Amino acid sequence: MMSRFKTMWRWRELLWILVCRNLKIRYKGSTLGFFWSLLGPLFLILIYAVFAAILRFNQGQPNYLQSLVIGICVWQFLAMCLNDSLYAVMGNVNLVKKTAFPRIILPLAMVCANVINFLLTWCVLLPYLLVAGMPMQSLYLLPFVLLVQITLCFGMALILSTANVFLRDTEHMLGIGTLAWFFLSPIFYPVRQQLAFLPPKLAWLAFMNPMTGIVWCYRRLLMGEAMPDLSAVPAAGVLTSLLVCLAVLGIGLFTFQNSQAKFGDVL
Amino acid sequence: MCFRGSMDENVAIKVENISKVYRLSGGGQSLKQKVLECLRHRTPPRMLKAIDEVSFSVNRGETLGIIGANGAGKSTLLSLLTKTIFPTQGTIETQGQVSSLLELGAGFHPDLSGRENVFLYGAIMGIPRNRMMARFDAIVEFAGLQDFIDQPVKHYSSGMYVRLGFAVAVEVDPDILLIDEVLAVGDAAFQKKCIDKMREFRRQGKTMLIISHDLHTIQRISDRILFLDRGKMLGLGAPKTMIGEYEGLTRRRNTEIYQREWGTGEVKITSVRFHDADGTERDTFQWGGDLCATVRYQAEKPIASPVFGFSVSDSEGRIVHGSNTQVSGLVIDQIVSDGAVTLHLRELPMAAGLYLFSFSVHSSDHRVNYHRMDNCFPITIECNRNFEGYAYMPSEWSIGT
Numbered sequence: 001m002m003s004r005f006k007t008m009w010r011w012r013e014l015l016w017i018l019v020c021r022n023l024k025i026r027y028k029g030s031t032l033g034f035f036w037s038l039l040g041p042l043f044l045i046l047i048y049a050v051f052a053a054i055l056r057f058n059q060g061q062p063n064y065l066q067s068l069v070i071g072i073c074v075w076q077f078l079a080m081c082l083n084d085s086l087y088a089v090m091g092n093v094n095l096v097k098k099t100a101f102p103r104i105i106l107p108l109a110m111v112c113a114n115v116i117n118f119l120l121t122w123c124v125l126l127p128y129l130l131v132a133g134m135p136m137q138s139l140y141l142l143p144f145v146l147l148v149q150i151t152l153c154f155g156m157a158l159i160l161s162t163a164n165v166f167l168r169d170t171e172h173m174l175g176i177g178t179l180a181w182f183f184l185s186p187i188f189y190p191v192r193q194q195l196a197f198l199p200p201k202l203a204w205l206a207f208m209n210p211m212t213g214i215v216w217c218y219r220r221l222l223m224g225e226a227m228p229d230l231s232a233v234p235a236a237g238v239l240t241s242l243l244v245c246l247a248v249l250g251i252g253l254f255t256f257q258n259s260q261a262k263f264g265d266v267l
Numbered sequence: 268m269c270f271r272g273s274m275d276e277n278v279a280i281k282v283e284n285i286s287k288v289y290r291l292s293g294g295g296q297s298l299k300q301k302v303l304e305c306l307r308h309r310t311p312p313r314m315l316k317a318i319d320e321v322s323f324s325v326n327r328g329e330t331l332g333i334i335g336a337n338g339a340g341k342s343t344l345l346s347l348l349t350k351t352i353f354p355t356q357g358t359i360e361t362q363g364q365v366s367s368l369l370e371l372g373a374g375f376h377p378d379l380s381g382r383e384n385v386f387l388y389g390a391i392m393g394i395p396r397n398r399m400m401a402r403f404d405a406i407v408e409f410a411g412l413q414d415f416i417d418q419p420v421k422h423y424s425s426g427m428y429v430r431l432g433f434a435v436a437v438e439v440d441p442d443i444l445l446i447d448e449v450l451a452v453g454d455a456a457f458q459k460k461c462i463d464k465m466r467e468f469r470r471q472g473k474t475m476l477i478i479s480h481d482l483h484t485i486q487r488i489s490d491r492i493l494f495l496d497r498g499k500m501l502g503l504g505a506p507k508t509m510i511g512e513y514e515g516l517t518r519r520r521n522t523e524i525y526q527r528e529w530g531t532g533e534v535k536i537t538s539v540r541f542h543d544a545d546g547t548e549r550d551t552f553q554w555g556g557d558l559c560a561t562v563r564y565q566a567e568k569p570i571a572s573p574v575f576g577f578s579v580s581d582s583e584g585r586i587v588h589g590s591n592t593q594v595s596g597l598v599i600d601q602i603v604s605d606g607a608v609t610l611h612l613r614e615l616p617m618a619a620g621l622y623l624f625s626f627s628v629h630s631s632d633h634r635v636n637y638h639r640m641d642n643c644f645p646i647t648i649e650c651n652r653n654f655e656g657y658a659y660m661p662s663e664w665s666i667g668t
Contacts, residue, residue, distance in 0.1 A: 014390035017383075017386060017390045021376060025378055094370075098367070098369045098374060099369075099373060100349050100350040100351055101391050101393070261352075264346065264351040
């Protein structure tokens, strides 16, 4: 294990170059370039604000818009990772076929690039929540929640990037899977609504979807008591989500490490 | 990437009994095809041995050329040494940093500038950024791209692209350099630059493996040559010998188009064995020497007065000579089941080269061809006599009328 980390450290320069490359290519040719990372979430908030007001889908819930925006931003980070992971290996066929380096750098660089993008989202999201007067608390815990989400994203990226090498249907299945996952996660609705379907003893089942726990934590830290939904969640639920994230990472690392030798044959 | 085993200090690459087997699936990577494949599991998948039990080692500072026809496994072998693919069996040990030119500019991203791609390549090779910085000017100068280095490489001409690819790969200063068919790209000036650079590498005592179809160049630059064919190692040795063998094989392969086998099958030619007067089997004969060919046959039913014929053609299919038992006055009353006839050729007159024998058995009135094997049996003639054309005629000159 230790030697793995050492190897990764040796390859940090390649990782960094690939992260920069991923970011550069995302905005290549656009006039505003990097600013899109800020403009994206800004317009997202604006548009949801307008339509949430017109369509009244807050169902009388206080601070619905804020909780929705947090949910959407957090979800987008995952969704982008899932999408990009299809091409983390497949999009670098030439590198994989012609050069030797630890393959795991490819999905890792992709996730890192998305993390940087996500951090820029926070530059918009945090001021917005401040202006909206959300009682934030224990913000120092935010990086931990982020780390858990990164764990999930990286784990999923490892699984999907491997799967897409061997099975080209992954792309189509992912589209359907992501949509289902989106509605299974408390983005549009509060966690409470999910729990209403389950007897209290089985509440942890909802948290088997790690996004439930992650979104809950973000909202808890950013909105505090402003969201009444947030008090009645068992700690076991959050712990379940954390364990699922770690399990996904474990499965991802295992799958990737065991299949990477075959990448060159299949591509 | 360095495995220090029981390897001798002077050995840079040690390849032991490696094979690389690919499964040729009729399907591909889609779910439907995978499911169908599972259902049709009864038919075993077809396997392709891209590399078949190859062993060799390369000494430090040695230049090894690799030759062979398309599909011989040359590129697969270099990919295995680069470790982008892994052998199905056997082991590969390398000592020192390996830089490979499997494809010039592999890994370059079209949207990044030349400068960014140089650093990307350096990072892929695991070279620290500051070392790349120090070499950067030399790379740009070697590639001759001073004015274009900050342009995206997608705007480069193919020549500029490969120049940069070569420059960066050699400037990373590897211990072992693997080169796949680099000499085929670029203009004459660039090729000369490449060859000069390879010479310089040789002087510096670096190990090189080079694939090329340019036999002339590879013969000059290699210390030894590895000759591959259909995944198998046919030889490893002196450049001249190996290239000779390769050319011989190519010629033999090229004659396959002249081969034809037909007939009613009432009598079949089961084998043809070439040998000299002592009975020693061989497929190479000397000009002016004797050749015997024993033709074994198998008759389905008794055949009355069959005629055995032969002809010999050069490698372009032109008949040098042909005759048969009837013409030679050998009467065969009847053949029953199996037996043999032997052809004797004396004082072979042909020039050096590859010749193809045809053998046939037909009825005495030439109406029924029982079995004909046209151009199916190659032999090689060696000749140290100097004359034009493909057959020798005793000739003399005299002065006056």
